[in-house]
Amino acid sequence: MAIAELFSSYRPYLFTVAYRMLGAVEEAEDAVQDAYLKVRHLQPESIRNPKSYLTRVVTHLCLDRLKALKRARQDYPGPWLPEPLELDKEQQVHHRESLSTAYLLLLEELGPVERAVFLLREAFDHPYEDIAFILNKSVDNCRQIYSRSRKHLKNCRKIRSQPDNEKAVELINQLIDYAEKGEYEALTRLFVKEATVVADGGGKARGALRHILYGAENAGKFVLGAAHKLNPDGAVFIYKEYNDAPALVGLIDNQPFLVLSIAHDGAQITALYALANPDKLIHIMNKPDPNRDKIKITNSD
Template sequence: MEDRRVVGEVRRGDDAEAFDELRPLLFTIAYEMLGSAADAEDVLQDSYLRWRETDPETVENTRGYLTQIVTRQSLNRLRSLRRRREDYMGAWLPEPIRMEHDASHDVLLAESVSMAMLLVLETLGPTERAVFVLSEVFGHSLVEVAGMIGKSDTTVRQIAHRAREHVRARRKRFQPDSDTSRAVISQFVRAADTGDVQTLMDVLAPDVVQISDGGGKVHAALRPISGAAQVANFLIRLARTSMADMRAEFGIFNALPAVLLRSADGRLDSVLMVELTNDRITTLYAVRNPDKLHSTDTVRTLRRDGDHR
């Protein structure tokens, strides 16, 4: 006999299937709202439980309804996260997510999950962030967004204008991963490993910045390091001491080429994401906080679209 659940007097057997079809989209929304894969997964779990309690006959558009649930759950979670991040030790970086190698074909999606954009979104208030993400990245009308977050159309238009201006003033140029950028990064890794200062200086932009996130749990620079000479010296000292026996691997994280550093016993020590402009390294994002490295082997499927039901 077919196994079907009953909610009230409504029989339903495809609630899990509908949710799973939209999971990549819903995860992407939650992650862009929170900057944390672990918290995004928690939001999806809570949202699924709410979805199971919903009478499906009252839902005209599954995608819109689930987007609303995930958005509101993310807003609640973000407000509590922001209070914790105020007390974070050292620089805070988003939790890195491993992406498929062909994910950068959607340039808007790739840019929206890049480290630079997530750090800009972090400077928005929770509601501003929700309005910007839903309208600018996922293409919802401001009328739809107003319904999703429970505010008037006029208020949402004002919030959207402020958020767009804020992001535009801070947005950095985004350069998708390419074969050339990977060649530059290979040269960079060899130079850091061998202590070749001149080659490092050749691949680093003059105003390069290194940001390290240790979360107070492992050694990391508490403040960003700026300038090619300063960054080069820091990397060489690091390579000679704590990184001396590390093995380097390559991957794609947050639509950026990345170097993964593992100890001799295979433990992941760091994910170093590399941002380039015109084939020069402009920013290095080093995530070392072990709490942010648990799911780095999981390849995330991200989407900006979903089934309309």
């Protein structure tokens, strides 16, 4: 087997590692491609454990990128959201729930090495011996880092037990209905008391936020206030699935300008995510089919 063939067999897995590390599709693709360029001169038989070795190469490239991305995100104009990722239904993906927006946002609380250790153990089930090799650390050190990370991310288990997607669609539909009718009280009842709203426009979209909003009342006010700004004339909306959850995609001339999704507890919305930064929607351009699951949202005065 040639090195190109060997690498190709692991490419989907390596991409999911890179995407979880970086939260950005193009950055993840670049990291995987750079990994191939680093190993293309090797003979496959010289690699004793291909999966661990290739994961090591990709992870270190991601660590370098993540340090630069962390600095950029500190200067980011307003709240930050990961880029939406469309999963192949047939593709076997480890712990798909760890691709959720809520999970990826939680990972932002960790430092680069902590994030790597936590993901390799929690999302990919790597034994500590593998993680130690991948990160060039001792097994005991990796255990300690993972333990600290789990304590820090105390809400992670709650996120991993995310309910089914049918409820998410139901809640989004109710959100749209109440927003169209201007029913503020009904809107606030859709949210848990401590709900959050994260609207990422990257400083380039109307209706986005400068800060994360907290509380059901603020969430209701945001939805009502943003209803017109996030629903321009000529827009149609369809459902797609990104990050293993349903998302409402706003289209103008068959090009996306908004991806709206939620996290929920099985009864109410715990978080609302509105992604309108055009730079983060480039990779899904031309993909949505405007004739599938189309929803027309009317502006009500």
